Structure formats: structure tokens, C-alpha cells
Amino acid sequence: MRQPWLRQQDIPGDAAAPPDDFSPRSATMPSRRAALALAAALLLLAAGRSEAILDAAYGLPVAPGTEAAIAAAEAWNGALAQLGVPDAMRRLRGLLSAGR
Amino acid sequence: MLFPTGAFAIFLAVVFAGHWTLVRVAPSLVRHFLLCASLAFYAFWSASFCVALVAVGLFAWGIGLLVAQGRGAGWLRAGVAGALAWLFWFKYAGFAQREVASALALLGIDAPPALEVLLPVGVSFYVFQAISYMVDVHRGHAAAARDPLDVLAYLTFFPHIAAGPIVRAAHFLPQLAAAPDPRRVPCAMALLLVASGLFKKMVVANELATGAVDPVFRDPAAHGAADVLLAAYGYTVQIWCDFSGYSDMAIGVAALLGYHFPRNFDQPFRATSLAEFWRRWHVSLSSWLRDYLYVPLGGNRGGRLRTARNLLLTMVLGGIWHGANWTFLCWGVLHGAALAAERLVPALRDPPASAVAAVLRWAVTFHVVVACFVLFRAPDLATAGAMAARLLDWATPAETSTARLVLLAGLGIGIHFLPGDTRQRIERLLAGLHPLALGALAGCAALLVLAAAPEGVAPFIYFQF
Numbered sequence: 001m002r003q004p005w006l007r008q009q010d011i012p013g014d015a016a017a018p019p020d021d022f023s024p025r026s027a028t029m030p031s032r033r034a035a036l037a038l039a040a041a042l043l044l045l046a047a048g049r050s051e052a053i054l055d056a057a058y059g060l061p062v063a064p065g066t067e068a069a070i071a072a073a074e075a076w077n078g079a080l081a082q083l084g085v086p087d088a089m090r091r092l093r094g095l096l097s098a099g100r
Numbered sequence: 101m102l103f104p105t106g107a108f109a110i111f112l113a114v115v116f117a118g119h120w121t122l123v124r125v126a127p128s129l130v131r132h133f134l135l136c137a138s139l140a141f142y143a144f145w146s147a148s149f150c151v152a153l154v155a156v157g158l159f160a161w162g163i164g165l166l167v168a169q170g171r172g173a174g175w176l177r178a179g180v181a182g183a184l185a186w187l188f189w190f191k192y193a194g195f196a197q198r199e200v201a202s203a204l205a206l207l208g209i210d211a212p213p214a215l216e217v218l219l220p221v222g223v224s225f226y227v228f229q230a231i232s233y234m235v236d237v238h239r240g241h242a243a244a245a246r247d248p249l250d251v252l253a254y255l256t257f258f259p260h261i262a263a264g265p266i267v268r269a270a271h272f273l274p275q276l277a278a279a280p281d282p283r284r285v286p287c288a289m290a291l292l293l294v295a296s297g298l299f300k301k302m303v304v305a306n307e308l309a310t311g312a313v314d315p316v317f318r319d320p321a322a323h324g325a326a327d328v329l330l331a332a333y334g335y336t337v338q339i340w341c342d343f344s345g346y347s348d349m350a351i352g353v354a355a356l357l358g359y360h361f362p363r364n365f366d367q368p369f370r371a372t373s374l375a376e377f378w379r380r381w382h383v384s385l386s387s388w389l390r391d392y393l394y395v396p397l398g399g400n401r402g403g404r405l406r407t408a409r410n411l412l413l414t415m416v417l418g419g420i421w422h423g424a425n426w427t428f429l430c431w432g433v434l435h436g437a438a439l440a441a442e443r444l445v446p447a448l449r450d451p452p453a454s455a456v457a458a459v460l461r462w463a464v465t466f467h468v469v470v471a472c473f474v475l476f477r478a479p480d481l482a483t484a485g486a487m488a489a490r491l492l493d494w495a496t497p498a499e500t501s502t503a504r505l506v507l508l509a510g511l512g513i514g515i516h517f518l519p520g521d522t523r524q525r526i527e528r529l530l531a532g533l534h535p536l537a538l539g540a541l542a543g544c545a546a547l548l549v550l551a552a553a554p555e556g557v558a559p560f561i562y563f564q565f
Contacts, residue, residue, distance in 0.1 A: 002271075002274050002275055002360070003275060003280065003281075003358065003359065003360040004360060005284055005286045005360075006280075006281055006284060017362055017363070017383065017387070018363050018366035018379070018380060018383055019363070019366070019520060019521075020362055020363050021289055021293065021351065021363055021523055021524070022286055022289060022355065022360060023524075026286045026288075026289055026527070027286065027287075027288045027289070027527060027528070027530070027531035028283075028284035028285055028286050028287070029284075029285055029287050029288075029535060030282060030283050030284075030285065031120040031123070031124075031282040031283075031285050031358075032120075032282075033285075033287070033535040034116075034120075034285040034287040034356065034535065035116065035117065035120065036535040036536055036539065037287050037291065037535040037536070037538045037539035037542070038112075038113065038116055038287075038291075038356070038539060039113075039539065040535070040536045040538075040539025040540050040542075040543060041291065041539040041540070041542040041543035041546065042109055042113055042539075042543070043539075043543070044539075044540060044543025044544060044546075044547065045109060045543050045546050045547060048543075048547040048550070048551075049106065049547075049550065052106065053106065056106060089547070089551060092547075092548075092551045093551045093552075096548070096551050096552035097552075098504075099502060099503055099504035100307075100311070100502075100504055100554075
């Protein structure tokens with residue numbers, strides 16, 4: 001079937017196939033709302049990984065824009081450090097690494 | 101570019117925004133955009149591989165047109181042979197050169213300098229899809245694309261280019277024919293799939309690989325039975341989490357862009373027979389082998405012995421597809437023999453008569469799968485033999501078997517016994533959330549996964565195939 005969430009079952013599915021994760025009952029939303037959800041997820045990830053982003057920026061090859069990228073990464077990490085986010089992530093990492 | 105990296109997160113954000121903007125303002129450009137994005141994704145590994153990928157796509161498109169014009173079977177055979185020759189060159193040229201060099205050395209002749217053949221990422225998957233396209237056109241299951249852009253966008257689509265799922269032309273081309281509906285994006289299930297794939301890959305697969313599996317397979321003689329057992333169970337869970345985790349993320353990313361891939365894994369370790377296992381494991385490949393190899397060989401027509409032969413042949417070919425190594429051949433032979441035995445012995449084929457029989461059948465099936473995966477993972481038969489021999493050594497103290505790793509392996513097996521619709525139940529809980537709350541939940545889940553995972557991102561196992 002074509003995109004099951006569109007409720008257009010115009011292509012026969014494989015009868016032997018396992019049950020699918022998607023169906024005509026799957027919850028959907030307009031793409032603009034999905035963009036909001038994705039943006040929120042990526043923003044949180046960028047906040048929690050600010051130190052990794054800074055490391056990645058320091059590892060960029062010398063090229064136009066690299067300095068600006070490093071400055072932006074430093075500013076982002078600095079702002080989050082003032083909020084204590086990198087410390088909290090380090091503590092979380094230590095907690096979840098127990099027994100390793 | 102690997103899925104669980106910052107580079108991919110940025111890439112996905114750009115592609116998501118560009119794709120849905122084009123769907124609204126210029127839907128005729130969506131396929132162009134997807135092709136460019138997919139080639140950019142693939143070029144992160146090697147730009148020259150992109151040329152090869154496009155060449156295979158154009159070849160399949162041309163053969164499709166010829167087949168559709170009624171020039172049928174001859175062109176189809178040439179097309180399939182051409183695609184397979186491409187695959188075999190990359191998979192077996194190195195092996196063939198080594199074998200020829202060894203044979204020449206026995207005769208005292210110096211071998212010519214070896215040609216280094218690099219395996220393009222995902223070559224099996226795009227070749228299988230090219231074959232699927234040509235055969236589906238021949239069988240009338242898919243219409244031949246007039247525009248090469250359709251075939252190229254189908255073969256190169258970035259969520260499945262590196263390691264599947266193998267999506268049939270008949271399933272995907274109609275999705276490209278009309279731009280996806282921007283009013284209906286299955287965002288909750290897509291994010292759930294991405295988060296569950298991240299967890300399986302980053303937390304379970306990576307940690308089992310570095311802690312329990314790799315050290316033991318590198319040197320079985322240095323480990324006792326407890327470590328070897330954990331490595332065997334651990335690899336079984338690792339390869340499932342690695343591959344199904346990748347598939348989950350691929351299916352979720354495709355769904356975020358409005359495209360559907362079918363489910364690729366369906367709790368395979370709860371199977372009570374090998375036949376059932378193969379209906380649940382890597383479904384897109386096992387159904388591909390069924391439709392394009394097993395059925396043309398004769399399938400289950402022609403009696404039980406012929407069916408058993410076809411099963412054995414299909415699994416042996418499936419085994420050596422993984423690479424030029426005796427371990428893969430033995431893996432295929434064992435699976436094929438077990439499937440054939442199930443066909444030939446009614447007691448193994450019929451549903452279990454009682455709960456006790458079902459548990460016994462499950463235990464036997466699961467351990468056949470585990471034993472086969474030891475062969476699959478071992479670099480050579482000697483290592484697999486050494487692993488088996490170490491099972492008798494209970495005197496050597498356990499080194500790698502920590503409670504955390506045992507729990508992770510147990511979790512990987514235990515997940516299989518959750519209700520089959522667990523994801524749908526979670527999706528229903530998420531469905532009423534505001535998009536910002538849904539995104540925040542997904543972001544927190546991803547951060548938790550990254551905090552619990554070992555440092556670094558190991559490549560996915562199936563990238564090498």
C-alpha cells in the first residue's frame with residue numbers, strides 16, 4: 001500500500017509481510033507542526049551536546065567561515081555553561097555509565 | 101555520513117525544510133531535490149562512488165524501458181546479469197585476486213600487482229533494488245519509468261541507500277509519482293522509530309560490541325566459557341540491535357519526509373521455527389530472496405525434496421552474498437539445512453502441540469540462530485572452532501561478563517516478548533501532545549541515549565555488505 005497514513009490503499013501489500021508500524025490510524029500532523037517538533041528536538045540536542053559541538057568546531061579544517069563557526073560554538077557553549085547544562089550532562093553521563 | 105551524528109542532524113534539518121517547502125511551492129522539483137540531497141549524503145563516503153551509483157540507476161532505467169517495449173526476457177536477463185556482475189566485481193574481485201596469487205605462488209610464479217577494490221557503501225542494497233525494478237517491470241508489477249529521475253530518486257533515496265530496507269520499485273515509485281501530502285506527516289511514529297533505533301544502536305549494540313563481543317572474537321583462547329557464552333548471545337543481540345536500529349531510523353527518517361518503507365524486523369527472536377525466524381528477520385531481504393530467487397528456482401512446487409533443495413540453494417546464495425568467506429558459506433548451509441529439515445520433518449513443521457513444546461521449539465530455534473551468528477561473526481572457521489572449544493572451559497574466570505553487559509543482552513532478548521503493537525500503544529500516548537512537547541520528548545530521549553552510550557559512533561555492521 002502507498003503511505004498507509006494517507007488512507008490510499010491503491011497498491012496491494014505483501015500478504016506475507018509482518019504488521020506495519022504505520023496504518024490509516026497513525027497520528028499525523030501538518031508538515032509545519034512537524035517542523036516545530038523536529039526543531040524542538042534538535043534544539044534540545046544542540047543544548048545537551050554543546051561541548052561536543054565545540055569540539056567538532058575546533059576540528060573543522062581551516063576554510064572561510066571556520067572562525068565564525070568556532071565563535072558561534074564558543075558562544076553557544078558559554079551560554080549553556082552559565083546555565084550549568086554541560087555539568088548536568090556530565091553528571092548524567094556518569095550516572096548512566098555505572099557498572100561499565 | 102552516519103545517522104547518529106551531528107552532521108546528519110544538520111543534514112536532516114536542511115533536507116526536511118527544503119523538501120516540505122518544495123512540496124508546497126514547487127512539487128515538480130521534489131524528486132530533483134531528493135536526488136541531489138541523496139547524492140550529497142552518499143558523497144560523504146566517496147564522490148566517485150556517486151558516479152557508479154548513478155550509472156547503475158541509468159542502466160536499470162534503460163533496461164526497464166527495453167523490457168517494457170516488449171523486448172522482454174532477453175534484455176531482462178542481460179540487465180540482471182549486468183547488475184550481478186557489478187556486485188560480484190566489488191564483492192569477489194579481491195578474493196579472486198588473492199586465490200589466483202596463492203595458486204601462482206604454488207607454481208613459483210609471481211602474481212601481477214593486486215588491484216585494490218574498495219566496496220562502495222550499500223552496493224548490495226542498490227543493486228538488489230535495481231534488480232527489483234527491472235524484474236517488477238517485466239512482471240508488470242511496476243510501470244517502466246519514462247523519466248530516469250524516478251529510478252535515480254528511488255535507488256539513491258538517502259534513508260535506505262547505505263543498508264536498506266530494500267524497498268520494492270512497485271512500492272516506492274508510486275510514492276514518488278505524487279508529492280507527499282504536507283497535511284499528513286506521521287511525526288509521532290517517525291520520531292518514536294528514530295529514538296528507538298538510536299537506543300538499540302548506540303546503547304545496546306555499541307556497548308555489547310566493545311565490551312562483550314569484540315574482545316572475545318579477537319582472542320577466544322584468552323577467555324573462558326562464561327565470556328564466550330556472553331559473546332555469542334551478545335553478538336546475536338548486537339547484530340539485531342545494530343541492523344534493526346538502522347532500519348528503524350531509516351523508516352522514521354523516510355516517514356518524516358512523507359515516504360513509507362515497510363517494517364524490516366518483527367521481533368525475530370520470538371520465532372519457534374527457522375521458517376518463522378526468516379519471516380521476521382530482515383524481512384525486506386528474505387522476501388527479496390523469496391520472490392527473486394526461491395520462487396524462480398521452483399519454490400515449493402515439485403515436491404518436498406525439490407523444495408528442500410531450493411531452500412538450501414537460496415540460503416547458500418544468501419550466505420555467500422555476505423562476502424567471500426567460508427564462514428558465510430557455512431552460515432548459509434546451516435540455515436538452509438535447518439529450513440530444509442523443517443520442511444521434510446512434519447513434527448518440526450506443524451505448530452507446537454503444547455506450551456512446553458512451544459518453549460522447547462523456541463529454545464532450539466533461538467540457539468540454532470545464535471550458533472549460526474557465531475559463524476557469521478567469526479573472521480574464519482578456526483576462530484569459530486576455538487569459540488566452541490572454549491565453551492568447555494569453566495575454570496578461566498570471566499573477564500568481560502559484567503552485570504551491565506548481561507543485563508543489556510537480556511534486555512535485547514526480553515524486548516522480543518513485548519506485545520507486537522507496543523510502538524502503536526506508545527504512539528497513541530504521544531498523539532495528543534503539542535508538537536513542541538513531542539519534539540522536547542524526542543530531544544530528551546536522544547540526549548539520554550547519547551549519555552548512556554559509549555563514546556564514539558561505530559559503523560553499522562551491514563554497511564560492509
